[in-house]
Amino acid sequence: MKIAVLPGDGIGTEIVAEAVKVLQVLDLPLEMEQAPVGGAAYELHGHPLPEGTLNLAKSADAILFGAVGDWKYDKLDRPLRPEQAILGLRKHLGLFANFRPAICYEQLVGASSLKPELVAGLDILIIRELTGDIYFGQPRGRRTAVDGLFPGADEAFDTMRYSRPEIERIAHVAFQAARQRGRKVTSVDKANVLETFQFWKDVVIEVHAQYPDVELQHMYVDNAAMQLVKSPKSFDVVVTGNMFGDILSDEASMLTGSIGMLPSASLNDRKQGLYEPSHGSAPDIAGKGIANPLATILSAAMMLRFSLQAPEAADRIESAVKSVLAAGYRTPDIWSEGTQKVGTREMGDAVVAALMGNGAGKTITTITKS
Numbered sequence: 001m002k003i004a005v006l007p008g009d010g011i012g013t014e015i016v017a018e019a020v021k022v023l024q025v026l027d028l029p030l031e032m033e034q035a036p037v038g039g040a041a042y043e044l045h046g047h048p049l050p051e052g053t054l055n056l057a058k059s060a061d062a063i064l065f066g067a068v069g070d071w072k073y074d075k076l077d078r079p080l081r082p083e084q085a086i087l088g089l090r091k092h093l094g095l096f097a098n099f100r101p102a103i104c105y106e107q108l109v110g111a112s113s114l115k116p117e118l119v120a121g122l123d124i125l126i127i128r129e130l131t132g133d134i135y136f137g138q139p140r141g142r143r144t145a146v147d148g149l150f151p152g153a154d155e156a157f158d159t160m161r162y163s164r165p166e167i168e169r170i171a172h173v174a175f176q177a178a179r180q181r182g183r184k185v186t187s188v189d190k191a192n193v194l195e196t197f198q199f200w201k202d203v204v205i206e207v208h209a210q211y212p213d214v215e216l217q218h219m220y221v222d223n224a225a226m227q228l229v230k231s232p233k234s235f236d237v238v239v240t241g242n243m244f245g246d247i248l249s250d251e252a253s254m255l256t257g258s259i260g261m262l263p264s265a266s267l268n269d270r271k272q273g274l275y276e277p278s279h280g281s282a283p284d285i286a287g288k289g290i291a292n293p294l295a296t297i298l299s300a301a302m303m304l305r306f307s308l309q310a311p312e313a314a315d316r317i318e319s320a321v322k323s324v325l326a327a328g329y330r331t332p333d334i335w336s337e338g339t340q341k342v343g344t345r346e347m348g349d350a351v352v353a354a355l356m357g358n359g360a361g362k363t364i365t366t367i368t369k370s
């Protein structure tokens, strides 16, 4: 089983190193090959997603991704900015279905910024459409306004769009996921204002006819943002577009205690997947050895379950994470009085130790750097 390991920038390199360490103690024939991506690739090859990295990603069974981006690249032409690497991978590989589970582990109830009773036992799944919407709609750009409030002024524009097949396939993913869980889907839109999202809502209703056993609720995105902090446990599966999903998933991360706890899986229709934490490269803490690696380690568990047909290994990683939290290990983002503050590496070591204690075997692993 071949894994493309793309650490990227900032804390990306630190957290991916811990996830790789965890994968290495599993009894699985994993072949990992590393390549530069984002700002790191721009420095080496003049492009955030060099051909070699893209080809490696395409040929792998799964991709383990860290994060890309740094403020110092914000003035580059857009196609050269690090963020284009993750957008390019999603587009080139057709990774349209993004799973972002927000689970509040028992030990982290107090780490959330919400009252404990609101988040205790929380287990919701945000399904974000990942290859359409205003992120990829054309045309976009800058021009001189010919009409509007200020004709003759400079203006910028983007295009929000969704086609029927794009909405249908993500709706099917959401209803099928709900069947494995609480059988409730909340479709989040802005149908009261945007044509794109009235269409989204209409198509989701049509697809729902095939899933009479699943409850469907519609909610405007502004209300959803409010309900997520008012009564997060009233949700089961949330399905939404690319931009709303980006925003709501960062909001949901704080229900779990920290954005450093939110893993993700981005899948195409062949179940090939890219696995990454939902957060970014965190330039403010990069290089300090304090980033929380658990979202990345939990993303590696999702990779084993969804793309590598190793669900037992995924279960073992998730149990190991629970046991290190139960033992009191905390990176600063989830630390509270009475627990043990550790750095990125110590947290990874603790997960490895928990796995070994659970009877880990020998791993056949090769790492090559390209």
Ligand SMILES: NC(=O)c1ccc[n+]([C@@H]2O[C@H](COP(=O)([O-])OP(=O)(O)OC[C@H]3O[C@@H](n4cnc5c(N)ncnc54)[C@H](O)[C@@H]3O)[C@@H](O)[C@H]2O)c1
Pocket: 011, 015, 066, 067, 068, 069, 070, 071, 083, 086, 259, 260, 276, 278, 279, 280, 281, 282, 283, 284, 285, 290, 291, 292, 293, 295, 333
């Ligand atoms: N998929 C990706 O690669 C991805 C995702 C989001 C943002 N970005 C990029 O990352 C850069 C920084 O963006 P940002 O600051 O808006 O978002 P961010 O997610 O990188 O950081 C937001 C805040 O959360 C904290 N944080 C994030 N991950 C953490 C972790 N694992 N442990 C502890 N604290 C953590 C950071 O320190 C920061 O205070 C930008 O260039 C942005 O474009 C990349």
Ligand SMILES: CC(C)[C@H](C(=O)O)[C@@H](O)C(=O)O
Pocket: 069, 083, 086, 087, 246, 278, 280
């Ligand atoms: C870095 C950026 C392109 C990306 C997004 O907006 O999708 C990030 O915020 C995410 O959530 O993965």
Ligand SMILES: [Mg+2]
Pocket: 246, 247, 250, 278
């Ligand atoms: Mg985001």
